[in-house]
Amino acid sequence: QSALxxxxxxxxxxxxxxxxxxxxxxxxxxxxxxxxxxxxxxxxAPKLIIYDVSSRRSGISNRxxxxxxxxxxxxxxxxxxxxxxxxxxxxxxxxxxPHYVFGTGTHFVFGTGTKVTVL
Amino acid sequence: QVQLxxxxxxxxxxxxxxxxxxxxxxxxxxxxxxxxxxxxPGQGLEWMGIINPSGGSTSYAQKFQGRVIMTRDTSxxxxxxxxxxxxxxxxxxxxxxxDLRGDYLFxxxxxxxxxxxSS
Numbered sequence: 001q002s003a004l005x006x007x008x009x010x011x012x013x014x015x016x017x018x019x020x021x022x023x024x025x026x027x028x029x030x031x032x033x034x035x036x037x038x039x040x041x042x043x044x045a046p047k048l049i050i051y052d053v054s055s056r057r058s059g060i061s062n063r064x065x066x067x068x069x070x071x072x073x074x075x076x077x078x079x080x081x082x083x084x085x086x087x088x089x090x091x092x093x094x095x096x097x098p099h100y101v102f103g104t105g106t107h108f109v110f111g112t113g114t115k116v117t118v119l
Numbered sequence: 120q121v122q123l124x125x126x127x128x129x130x131x132x133x134x135x136x137x138x139x140x141x142x143x144x145x146x147x148x149x150x151x152x153x154x155x156x157x158x159x160p161g162q163g164l165e166w167m168g169i170i171n172p173s174g175g176s177t178s179y180a181q182k183f184q185g186r187v188i189m190t191r192d193t194s195x196x197x198x199x200x201x202x203x204x205x206x207x208x209x210x211x212x213x214x215x216x217x218d219l220r221g222d223y224l225f226x227x228x229x230x231x232x233x234x235x236x237s238s
Binding site for chain 1: 152156163164165166169171176177178180181214216218220221222223224225226228229230231
């Protein structure tokens with residue numbers, strides 16, 4: 001499976017809103033509601049922030065929101081803050097089975113990643 | 120609290136093998152799948168494979184088929200990732216990540232292990 005396409009970089013000023021797109025196909029993003037988003041600060045492990053397209057993980061600020069339209073998912077960060085400067089990755093689980101069945105191949109793809117810069 | 124603690128950095132010569140460990144604590148080890156994800160310097164995230172700690176079933180990304188072996192030791196709640204025939208392009212940080220629901224949703228990550236392949 002090909003990687004999901006994200007813009008290499010997005011920037012915004014503190015307090016502004018930015019949106020990161022994640023474009024796939026009808027075989028991944030468009031076909032399933034298993035899109036997730038991860039935030040990764042330099043030198044750190046990724047951190048889950050959004051799952052199932054628009055569900056926010058417990059403890060994650062409501063400034064983060066997710067959505068999907070057709071084959072493109074989006075992550076919006078509102079009220080941009082300095083601490084939001086990081087890399088962001090989308091992912092898509094691509095199986096009709098809600099629980100992975102071993103022996104059925106690979107049903108997952110990462111996005112290419114987006115560097116968010118707070119100006 | 121859930122913790123995934125990985126082994127330390129390693130330096131290997133081309134053609135050698137490396138085995139990275141990931142010790143889990145704070146939850147029932149056999150109840151959650153575990154994944155391995157790697158990240159080359161300055162690059163994005165790359166999924167390598169998945170292991171079921173309960174029965175030991177595995178599934179690997181096609182790119183790593185024949186070169187990677189994932190195992191687990193239930194007595195110590197540890198999963199292992201062994202990568203063989205190392206080349207310079209395998210220089211990366213390797214992460215283990217717990218799968219929350221069995222659909223490639225990574226809720227907890229190890230701290231990462233840097234593997235450097237150099238002659």
